[in-house]
Amino acid sequence: MLLEGKVAIVSGIGPGMGRDISLAFAREGADVALGGRTAAKLEALAAEVEALGRRALPVVCDIADEAACAAAVDRVAAELGRVDVLVNNAYDGGDAKAFVDADLDDWRRTMEVNLFGTLAMTRAAVPHLEASGDGRVIMINTMSTQRIQPRWGAYAASKGALATVTKTLAMELGPKGIRVNGIHPGYIYGDSVEWYFNHLAEKRGITFQEVYDEVASETCLGYLPHSEEIAGTAVYFASPLARPVTGQMIGVNAGHWFNG
Numbered sequence: 001m002l003l004e005g006k007v008a009i010v011s012g013i014g015p016g017m018g019r020d021i022s023l024a025f026a027r028e029g030a031d032v033a034l035g036g037r038t039a040a041k042l043e044a045l046a047a048e049v050e051a052l053g054r055r056a057l058p059v060v061c062d063i064a065d066e067a068a069c070a071a072a073v074d075r076v077a078a079e080l081g082r083v084d085v086l087v088n089n090a091y092d093g094g095d096a097k098a099f100v101d102a103d104l105d106d107w108r109r110t111m112e113v114n115l116f117g118t119l120a121m122t123r124a125a126v127p128h129l130e131a132s133g134d135g136r137v138i139m140i141n142t143m144s145t146q147r148i149q150p151r152w153g154a155y156a157a158s159k160g161a162l163a164t165v166t167k168t169l170a171m172e173l174g175p176k177g178i179r180v181n182g183i184h185p186g187y188i189y190g191d192s193v194e195w196y197f198n199h200l201a202e203k204r205g206i207t208f209q210e211v212y213d214e215v216a217s218e219t220c221l222g223y224l225p226h227s228e229e230i231a232g233t234a235v236y237f238a239s240p241l242a243r244p245v246t247g248q249m250i251g252v253n254a255g256h257w258f259n260g
Contacts, residue, residue, distance in 0.1 A: 002239035004029030007080045009073065011035040011063055011121060012090030016190050017140060017227040019045055021087055023052070024231040025238065031055035033076040033083075035090070035121075037062055055080060063090045063117030073124040083128035085238045088118040089140040094155030107154040114158035119165065126173065135178035138237045139166050141249065143186040147257050163249060170247030179246040181237045186253030187215060189224040220255025 008025050012018045013036035022032045026049045034042045034049070034056060042058030049056035057079055061072040077083050092113035095106040122137055129135025144156040145163045163182060170180040187193050197211040204211070216223050230252045236242055251259055 001029035002235060002241070003085075006030040006084040006238070007033070007076070007082050008085035008087060008238065009033045009035060009059075009076055009083060009121075009125065010087040010089055011061070012088075012140075013038075013042055013045055015041075016188065016192070017185075017230065018087075018089045019048075020227040020231040021089065021234045022049060022056075024228075024235050025085075026052040026054040026056075028235055028239070029054070030085070030238075031057075031080050033057040033059055033072075033080060035059050035061045035063070035072060063121055064112050066116075066120040069117070069120040070124040073121070073128065077128045082132055083125055084132040084134065085136045085138065086122060086125045086129065087138045087140065087234060087238075088121055090117065090121075091140070092155075092158075094152060094158070096151050097154075098151055099153050102154065107157065110154040111158045111161070114155070115161045115165070118162060122169065126176070126178065129173075129178045130176040133177055134243070135173075135176070136238050136242075137169065137173070137178060137180040138234050139163075139180070139182040140234075141166075141182045141184045143184055143251065143253055143257060145184065146251070146259065147186075166249070167247045174246055179237070179242065181242070181245060181247070182249040183230065183233050183237070184249050184251045184253070184259075185225070185227075185230050186219070186251070186256040187224045188230060189226045193224065216254075218256055219253065223254055225252065225254050 008030045010022045013034045046056035046058045059072045092110045094110045145160045166182045201208045201211045
């Protein structure tokens, strides 16, 4: 029960990382506020959290709306009593176009969610995190800040900016007792990666398993981790085990690439 008595906000609730982090937190004793744009998804996950014996609060919120972020965080503090942890998981995947073919307004929209939306959620949470005496902000980032690939420029640029601002926030919020860290997964094995690998297999005339084995062979451990495993690092950052840790990034990727 590493998070007993804590209240966490997890944004970007869906079938993958947001869900698994929320359930991992609940198993460790935290009450969880669930942020996202689809009420049905939030309510379904809230039932799963409550089945684990914890309180759950579904909050419909678009993080690109700064006023909505402030209202959402204040509601969580009012209804659950406090805010100890903020997990910024909501994201926009970008346009998947080469730079010369891209509309820069699409890049701006991606930046609005991945950088400015995350900053809006974080700024709204700061007074509550400071009041907790041991606040934590966890940025769900990506391997794309380190492992550059073509056509992912909008996404990589926004997340690269987030990686830099994570360090800035660690310095500026440290005196308030708030730790700020980033998790950088590689491929997260699940439905979306399965779809992508099947697409690559069809395009290349090979099997899904051949594509998976090819990518997995690039990792030190020979496999691609599921979001359930990656959620454990979020538990670590939120827990007393990470009390002296701030301004750091952890690549949670089975050794697909190394920081630096």
